[in-house]
Structures are given as structure tokens and as C-alpha cells.
Amino acid sequence: MEENTNRISLDEYKKYKKRSLAADVWHNYKKSPSAMVGLILIVIIIVLAIAAQLIYDYEVDIVQQDLSQRFIAPNTEHLFGTDQYGRDVLTRVLYGAKYSLAVGIVSVAISCAIGATLGLIAGYYGGVIENVIMRFCDIFMGIPSVLLGIAIMSAFGQSLIVLMLAVGLVYMSAFARTARSAVLPVRDQEYIEAAKVAGVSDLKIIFSHVLPNSLSPIIVQVTMGVANGILTASFLSFLGLGVPVPAPEWGAMLSSGRQYIRDYSYLTNFPGLAIMITVLAFNLMGDGLRDALDPKLKQ
Amino acid sequence: MYRYVLKRILMMIPVLLAVSFVVYFLMDLAPGDIISSMAPQDATEAEIEMMREELGLNGTLMERYFRYMKGLIKGDLGMSLSLKRPVAECFFQRFPATLKLAFASIIVTLLISIPLGIAAATHHRSVLDGVSMVTALLGVSMPAFWLGLLLILALSLKLKLLPSGGSGGIQYIILPALTLGAGNAGHMTRITRSSMLDVIRQDYLRTARAKGVSEKQVIRKHALKNALIPIINVFGTTFGNSLGGAVAIETVFAWPGVGRLTVSAINNRDMTLATGCIIMFTIFMNITMLLVDIAYAYADPRIKAQYSN
Numbered sequence: 001m002e003e004n005t006n007r008i009s010l011d012e013y014k015k016y017k018k019r020s021l022a023a024d025v026w027h028n029y030k031k032s033p034s035a036m037v038g039l040i041l042i043v044i045i046i047v048l049a050i051a052a053q054l055i056y057d058y059e060v061d062i063v064q065q066d067l068s069q070r071f072i073a074p075n076t077e078h079l080f081g082t083d084q085y086g087r088d089v090l091t092r093v094l095y096g097a098k099y100s101l102a103v104g105i106v107s108v109a110i111s112c113a114i115g116a117t118l119g120l121i122a123g124y125y126g127g128v129i130e131n132v133i134m135r136f137c138d139i140f141m142g143i144p145s146v147l148l149g150i151a152i153m154s155a156f157g158q159s160l161i162v163l164m165l166a167v168g169l170v171y172m173s174a175f176a177r178t179a180r181s182a183v184l185p186v187r188d189q190e191y192i193e194a195a196k197v198a199g200v201s202d203l204k205i206i207f208s209h210v211l212p213n214s215l216s217p218i219i220v221q222v223t224m225g226v227a228n229g230i231l232t233a234s235f236l237s238f239l240g241l242g243v244p245v246p247a248p249e250w251g252a253m254l255s256s257g258r259q260y261i262r263d264y265s266y267l268t269n270f271p272g273l274a275i276m277i278t279v280l281a282f283n284l285m286g287d288g289l290r291d292a293l294d295p296k297l298k299q
Numbered sequence: 300m301y302r303y304v305l306k307r308i309l310m311m312i313p314v315l316l317a318v319s320f321v322v323y324f325l326m327d328l329a330p331g332d333i334i335s336s337m338a339p340q341d342a343t344e345a346e347i348e349m350m351r352e353e354l355g356l357n358g359t360l361m362e363r364y365f366r367y368m369k370g371l372i373k374g375d376l377g378m379s380l381s382l383k384r385p386v387a388e389c390f391f392q393r394f395p396a397t398l399k400l401a402f403a404s405i406i407v408t409l410l411i412s413i414p415l416g417i418a419a420a421t422h423h424r425s426v427l428d429g430v431s432m433v434t435a436l437l438g439v440s441m442p443a444f445w446l447g448l449l450l451i452l453a454l455s456l457k458l459k460l461l462p463s464g465g466s467g468g469i470q471y472i473i474l475p476a477l478t479l480g481a482g483n484a485g486h487m488t489r490i491t492r493s494s495m496l497d498v499i500r501q502d503y504l505r506t507a508r509a510k511g512v513s514e515k516q517v518i519r520k521h522a523l524k525n526a527l528i529p530i531i532n533v534f535g536t537t538f539g540n541s542l543g544g545a546v547a548i549e550t551v552f553a554w555p556g557v558g559r560l561t562v563s564a565i566n567n568r569d570m571t572l573a574t575g576c577i578i579m580f581t582i583f584m585n586i587t588m589l590l591v592d593i594a595y596a597y598a599d600p601r602i603k604a605q606y607s608n
Contacts, residue, residue: 155329
């Protein structure tokens with residue numbers, strides 16, 4: 001039999017295919033200035049968050065009080081001023097980036113891992129399984145997100161880990177719905193049927209044939225999910241149910257600066273601005289990714 | 300049509316039961332035993348057991364849950380320890396305020412988002428479009444509680460135009476409704492714009508223009524009516540979101556609704572009150588959303604046609 005010299009190994013093929021999809025998306029993505037702004041902002045925030053961890057000492061720079069330095073308005077020495085305990089607000093805002101980023105990213109990882117898997121299974125099998133899974137998700141959709149967050153936080157106590165879990169569970173159902181509706185058009189494609197006939201296991205079909213072809217909406221949901229997760233987490237901290245004080249979580253900083261708002265509004269404005277810029281960056285990236293992944297949708 | 304209504308109601312019942320179980324279960328896990336904080340120091344084992352029984356706190360989780368749900372149907376959610384009043388009474392006293400805030404915020408949302416979305420779509424790719432989309436994006440990204448604080452600072456503390464919190468006349472609802480409404484408007488503006496853009500490209504608009512209908516008429520009569528369909532479509536969800544958002548924003552403005560009651564119950568470790576509030580609010584929110592959906596189904600000939608044989 002004649003050897004086909006043009007054949008490439010399966011591994012090589014996969015590598016090529018993956019690179020081309022990513023390259024394709026990147027090609028579209030970088031065309032949008034607002035999407036690039038989002039990406040650059042995210043990179044800057046991550047770099048600043050890491051740098052703050054390396055430069056500042058938690059005990060000395062973040063929580064140690066110096067009452068002789070209270071309420072210094074923003075100046076060249078303290079760019080964001082100092083708070084009611086004499087701590088530098090800029091230092092705390094920079095250090096606090098890690099909480100929001102960590103909660104945003106880990107909680108989305110949780111909700112995506114559980115939610116998207118449930119959605120994929122529901123969409124692929126249909127019928128009773130789909131009904132059971134989607135009604136299960138309706139339960140979590142039925143509770144207002146803030147109240148569900150409050151219930152979970154009071155059940156397991158305040159900590160960073162619980163906050164991640166709470167926000168993750170709050171948004172799990174949204175992922176399940178997105179994944180399910182992304183699977184529906186793929187489910188009846190001929191290549192899925194071909195894989196079934198060829199005897200490929202359901203698990204392998206779901207993860208190597210269905211998932212890659214319904215990935216776009218899930219990726220968009222992930223970026224938007226980080227944005228929503230950061231907002232929800234900072235709100236729970238604002239209510240005093242998130243990351244416990246004296247950690248410089250942005251929502252908690254806003255909450256503690258709130259009683260001084262009349263005279264020292266910078267205490268609430270800088271953390272508020274930090275939350276907004278971070279959330280904005282992820283929203284811009286989500287918009288950009290949506291357009292890049294599906295140019296047809298772009299208007 | 301009755302089939303549709305019946306189907307929706309039957310579908311909602313198990314969800315509500317499950318929702319209430321999830322909330323009951325979570326709040327049951329919360330640390331802090333009420334009995335040990337209520338009972339006198341020298342109470343004996345037997346006395347504590349008796350108290351437990353009196354308060355309906357004995358038995359396994361499932362037993363307690365079923366007892367709780369039996370009570371709920373009769374309108375008995377137990378006593379609030381911090382307010383010394385029945386939980387159901389506390390809830391129903393506060394619920395109208397939350398409902399009022401949600402309604403007011405929806406009006407704000409619609410007043411901002413529909414004109415802005417239409418203007419953005421009809422002036423596609425213009426400066427106006429850019430500005431309104433940036434505004435919408437900022438609205439989506441801004442934490443509502445910070446927006447609330449900024450509005451308090453500007454309109455209440457600096458300009459002294461409106462009260463910063465509490466309740467009373469109409470001036471008290473303006474700030475919270477504005478905060479909540481503006482936050483939701485970001486999302487709604489984007490929906491309006493994209494739906495309007497879809498409609499503008501339709502052939503029947505070209506036909507209308509070709510017939511010589513004025514541009515104003517085309518937008519108002521032909522485009523707007525069709526563009527609003529997806530917005531009305533999500534109205535049930537929007538209302539649910541507003542109710543959920545109202546619960547969240549109440550604490551910022553000391554608005555006397557269910558949200559603030561729940562948060563203060565949690566802070567006082569009054570779990571009976573918190574559980575009751577969350578379960579009742581969730582049930583009422585779902586019923587309200589269902590009513591909106593049913594009203595919509597009656598108005599929409601397409602859904603009506605589906606169910607009338």
C-alpha cells in the first residue's frame with residue numbers, strides 16, 4: 001500500500017488546529033481598540049497585584065495603625081491619602097487587588113467547572129436527564145443572588161475560600177444554561193452521530209467533540225462571570241459578610257470609609273474606582289472576545 | 300391558555316419547595332445555637348431539651364423542615380428573637396417597601412434605557428452611539444453600592460437636595476430608585492440598542508421608507524413596536540432582578556425593606572428571622588415573576604396560539 005507522505009500525526013494535527021483557532025480569535029480580537037484596552041488593563045491590574053504582594057508586608061504596611069497619620073488628604077506623599085487608622089490608602093488598594101482577582105477568577109472556575117459540565121450533559125443527553133439538571137439549576141436561579149450569597153456566607157462563616165464558593169454557586173446555573181443552549185445546535189450535527197456510530201464513548205464525545213464546538217459562548221460567559229463575581233464578592237464584603245477585616249478587600253474598604261463620606265469621601269472613592277476599573281476591564285474583554293469568537297454577531 | 304398557566308404553576312411548586320429547602324438547610328448550618336444563648340446559665344439538660352421542643356428545634360433536619368413548611372403554609376414562621384415579634388408579621392410589614400422600590404427603579408431603568416438605546420441604534424456608529432454605549436458599559440461595571448454613596452454625597456450631603464436615607468415622602472425613594480434603576484439601565488440599554496439595530500435592517504422598514512413614510516414615523520410606528528418585543532420578553536426577569544437588586548441596595552439607604560431586615564437579622568444572629576425573610580422573599584419574587592410572565596402570555600398572540608387548540 002502506498003504511504004501517504006502528506007499525513008501528519010494526530011498530535012501534530014491537534015496542535016496545529018488549536019493554534020489556528022487561538023490565532024484566529026487573536027487576529028479578530030486585536031482589531032478592536034476597546035477590547036485591547038480591556039486586555040491591557042487586566043494585565044496592568046494583575047502585574048500591580050503581584051508587585052504589591054512582593055513589595056508590601058501585610059503586617060507592617062497593610063494593617064498596622066498609625067493614629068498620628070489619620071485622615072491625610074491625598075498629596076504627593078500619600079497619593080490616595082490615609083484612612084481613619086493612618087494607613088496609606090494607595091497601598092491598601094493595590095494590595096487589595098489580589099482579593100478581587102482571586103475571588104473573581106476562582107469563583108468563575110468553580111461555577112464554570114460545575115455549571116458548564118452540567119449544561120453539557122443536559123444538552124447532550126436531553127430528555128429526563130436534561131429536565132432533572134435544568135430544574136436543579138432553576139432552584140439556584142430562583143433565589144436572588146445577594147440573598148443566596150448571604151445564606152451561604154452565614155452558613156459556612158466568613159473567609160476568602162467561602163466567599164469564592166458562595167459566588168461560584170450563585171453563578172453556577174447561568175453557566176449551565178449557557179452551556180446547554182450552546183450544545184443544542186451541535187448535538188444533532190452529523191459528526192457527533194458519526195462519532196457515536198464509531199463507538200466513541202459518551203464522555204469522550206462530550207469533551208472532545210461537543211465542548212470544542214460550543215466553546216465560544218462559554219468563554220464569553222467566563223470573562224463576564226469574572227466581572228459579575230467581583231461585583232458580588234465586593235458587595236458581600238461591603239455588607240460585612242465577605243473577607244473579614246482588616247484585610248484590604250475593596251468592598252470592605254468602601255464599607256469602613258462610608259461613615260466618613262461627608263468629609264473624607266476619597267476613602268470610599270478610591271476603592272470604588274478600583275472595583276469599577278477592574279470590572280470594566282473584564283467586561284471590555286468579554287465584549288471583545290464575543291465579537292472575535294463570532295464575527296457574525298458583530299454589528 | 301389555562302393549560303399554559305396551569306403548567307407554569309405546576310412547574311413552579313417543586314422549584315419553590317426545593318428553594319426553601321436549600322435556604323433552610325444553609326441557614327441551619329449557620330453556627331451559633333439559639334438555645335445556648337437563650338437558656339439561663341444553670342439550665343439542666345432536660346430544661347434545654349424542653350426549650351428545644353417548645354421552639355420546634357428538636358428532631359432531624361427533615362423533621363424540622365417539614366414542621367417549618369407546615370407552619371409556613373399556615374403563615375407561622377416562628378418568632379424573631381431580636382424583634383420579639385412573629386417573623387411573618389415583620390416580613391409583611393417590610394415587603395411593600397421593597398416592592399415599591401423595585402417598581403420605582405424599573406420606571407427609572409425604562410426612562411433611561413429605552414430612549415438611549417433607540418438613539419444609539421438610530422444614530423449607529425455616531426458620537427451619540429459611542430457615548431451612550433460607554434455610559435451603558437460604565438453603568439454595568441459600576442458597583443451599585445458605590446454609585447449610591449456617590450449620589451448621597453453629591454445630592455444629599457453637598458447640595459442638600461434629598462435625604463440620604465430613611466423613608467417617608469416621595470423624596471426618600473428618589474435616590475435609591477435612581478441608584479438601582481441606573482445600574483440596571485446599563486444592561487437594558489444594550490438590549491434595546493441591539494434589538495433596534497436588528498429591526499432597522501428588516502425589509503419592511505425599507506418598504507415603509509420606499510412608500511414615503513417619514514423617518515420619524517418609520518422609527519416610531521414600524522421599528523419601535525417590533526424592537527420592544529425582546530424587552531417585554533425579559534420583563535419578568537427584569538422585575539425579578541429589580542426586586543433582588545432592591546434587597547441589596549436597601550442597606551445603603553437605610554430603606555426599610557426586606558433586604559435591610561435580612562442583613563440586620565444576620566448581624567444579630569437572628570437566624571429564624573433571616574431564614575423566614577429569605578424564604579418568603581424568594582417565594583414572592585418567583586410568584587411575581589410568574590404573574591408578569593402570565594400577563595405577557597395573554598398579551599402575546601404567539602404564545603396564546605400555541606396553547607389554544
